[in-house]
Amino acid sequence: MEMALSTINFQQMAFTFLGGLGLFLFCIKYMGDGLQIAAGDRLKYILDKYTTSPFLGVLVGIFVTALIQSSSGTSVITIGLVGAGLLTLRQAIGIIMGANIGTTITTFIIGFNISKYALPILFVGAFCLFFVKIEKVNNIGRILFGFGGVFFSLTLMSGAMAPLKYLPEFKNVMVSLSKSPILGVFIGTTVTVMVQASSATISVLQNIYQEGLIPLKAGLPVLFGDNIGTTITAIIAVIGSNTSAKRLAASHVMFNVIGTLIFLIFLSPFAMFIAKMEQILHLNPKMTIAFAHGSFNIFTTVLLFPFIGVLEFLVVKLIREKKEDEDEAYKTGLDMALITAPVIALGQVKQELLTMSGFALKNFKNSVSFFFDRDEKMFGIVEKREEKINTVDQEITKYLALLSKQDFGEKEGEEIATYLDLCRDIERIGDHAHGIVKDVKYGISKKFKFSDAAYEEIKELEEIVENMIETATAALKESSVDKAVEVIDLHNKEREKEKKIRKSHIKRLSEQSCEIKAGLSFVDLVLHFTRIADHTRNIAEKVLENRV
Template sequence: MFVEIYLGVGIVELNFQQMLFEFFGGLGIFLYGIKFMGDGLQKSAGERLRDVLDRFTTNPVMGVLAGLIVTVLVQSSSATTVITVGLVSAGFLTLRQAIGVIMGANIGTTITAFIIGIDVGEFALPIIALGSILLFFFKNKKIHNVGQIVFGFGALFYGLELMSGGMKPLRSLESFHELTVELSSNPILGVLIGTLFTVIVQSSSATIGILQGLHAESLINLDGALPVLFGDNIGTTITAILAAIGTTVAAKRAAATHVLFNLIGTTIFLILLSPFTYVIEMIRDSLGLNPEMTIAFAHGIFNTTNTLIQLPFVAGLAIVVSKLIPGEDAIIDYKAQHLDPVFIEQSPSIALGQAKEEVLRMGKFALKGLEETNQFLKTKNTKHSSSAYHLEEAINNLDRKITDYLVDLATSSLSEHESEEHSMLIDTVRDIERIGDHFENILELVEYQQANKVKITDSAMGDLETMFSLTAKTVEEALQSLDQKNLEAATDVVKKENEIDSMERTIRKQHILRMNEGQCTGQAGIVFVDIISNLERIGDHAVNIAEYVLGDQK
């Protein structure tokens, strides 16, 4: 589709189809390159992002550092904020810790703009070729990850080259020139355009890359580009908002903090737009920066200064969002609370008692996860599955922490009775961790049921509810027997587990009858039988805990 435009010096033909194809095709390749490179970086880093956030979020300043590191690893502030919202939802991070991480993510995302500022576009295709060779001709996992990074890096620049080529003809359009003049004189319009475009694309890296291309082609001057840059930072908060939908109050507050942080920063910099523009121009002229790197520096200075301004007011931000989004926090502190390494050397018996307290906490998480799984089965509300998955992650975390603590404790001088209790705790940790695995299996079965529209009859659901209830009571009593060394409770657990085994056989037969009568489909039969099998195995692990107690008493 060609359009002829008269510019006073002749007729210029514009191929709008080619422009659109190059721009949107380039945008797609750019987004894929960013994601592919980020995935490669994440794999190379060992995919231990949660551990980074866990270790470096002791205070807001360390939280900023953690957010920066993780964002550099995944090349996406949106990914970091989504991870952070998830961790806050589970109670893994407090709101104040999350605010620091979100601030750091805003700084970390500027790295992409600096990468784009390095003018290596003409080498994009050879870089892609090198990445392809590493991906397809080497089987070593580390080389494969490096190949993924290199390929993504090349795709990023190739996408930018295509977008830049698609935007070049715009300089011939008088209406586009009028828009850029309007952006220069009306900064609010620039902020709105930047926000809207980033909300649509859901990647501030992409929209800032486009902005760098427009500025490089002299399609937008610095006065017009900076407000759009501010809007890009507001628009990127949409991902955190979407991630917080249907989650806990704390997670919604974390997402709201991301929005508030960027809105406050944009307001400050709009007020100081003239001096900020002067500073960027001065840096550009003194360092001899190209247009892309000029935007990168503006992006970096904006986010870094915004963080420095607001970092002292983290507590205030937390109070504001708590007022804006009222409600009770459902916090699950997944970090170990009782495992003080000092006791291992000074008093092994106290250390053993501390380990037991942590095992009981882990058991409560397992019981709560089982209850949330049952609620998900009954209501199909994803807030219950989300809570259960987070609880399972907390169980896995405590499994590692408690096991490491008990291994260290094994080197201490323990009495014969303490050694027996030490062994019992190690075995109990393993059983509780397996209970978490089994309710996770049930969650996946219910998700399969939803995805494939598998209908389970009311009669079958009644059987599942009865077995869930009995299993939960058995686990609860097993933990009670461990806590109180209650011989009567432990004996009752063994009886209940026999009931579970008998119930599993009975309702399995009843379900086969329903299938034979055509009341249930084969798919429903598979889901039903697998759920009761997992419940029966949870009962087995509960009785293991009770038998440890019985053996210890004997």
């Protein structure tokens, strides 16, 4: 029996559907945030330790996506890690492949169709959030509220779409989709690009298929299109990022497009396989779409996994590295999309601090080189890099301020405070390196002359302080207590050396083998070395206190 157009309230349908979709998007993200907070340090540890090979990357991609309930979220996190230099392109491609499999877990959960329990789950979640003052219980409430909301929103969307089955026009569109798989892919891609969540568009497809509004063979190309559409999030995430991040986004698009092309060629056999499995496993309609989604992503990963090297080669050829000066071209890898994932965001901040420390070390070496060689070009290089250090300092401080407003555990709060202190110390090392070149330039203009002994003393100081910065950076990178202790020992050595230098300097002044004005300039120069050593010691102490 077909329903007349006049008996269908299209406004109510549209409002209910859009409200349900909005609720779904909010709840899937809210649940993902709760799962991320619960995972805490484990998420960071897994990404750091278990991505040494592409195969492990696939497993990590599955796990992390299942954890945060968003393949787009995993893609954005992975792009951030590649951009910050924490992952290689090959490792990251493996994670993206795994993310595609991991996202099917959401559709399988929806396939269980526990919508009748949605409202009680919502209530339990709200109770844990608002009536209990224990942080862990609050977080469980966040997860349950999101979980219940997902199923309630599905009920709303399903109810809104139910009258469409009576419309002959809608049936005609579905029949034309069956005849044109390319059109189905286009619709799936377009809708996912608009909604920015493949789990939402696939859940809509599950509802449509459950209501009998679309045949399986017409639904599968839409499903393939959903997988292509989800890559647009990755593309948006790399706007303004470095070459590595752009290459990863391109590999994500290529992976899903190649998979879709393969399955379009074998659409009929694949549809027959899914229909047969639906009968054998007694799958409900929603679970059938979930099974098709899982099969598509697993088969695509298995088929393309041996060609990760080829995929990497293609994207490297496609997106070439711009040959610019390393420091000049540098942009921070701090990704605003990761603000909602504090554990990962702090990993990025640490990487930026290491980069900033590298810049400060280069400026220290160049400033001492300027003292010895008097090469004017070196002054300009240090000036430019000092601007870069200040910019990175501002970016990190701003990022940490935004991060401090997010939900996180006590440990993450302590890390934010520690990173702010580290940022200040590294920036001050850069300032004193800049101070050295300014003092040397002033000395050149005044034609100050230093004794051979003075040059030798500066060389000895340089060796100790340079070693200190390098060791402190390594201690920070590896959270190494041994290296941090080594920095403290070097600091004591620097102090002893400074005392000897001051005594020798006073002796030279009393013997008048050194000009008074040049002597005062030399004291200022030594003071810069001492201050750099002090700030470097601060870094080591933070490592000892917090194991950052």
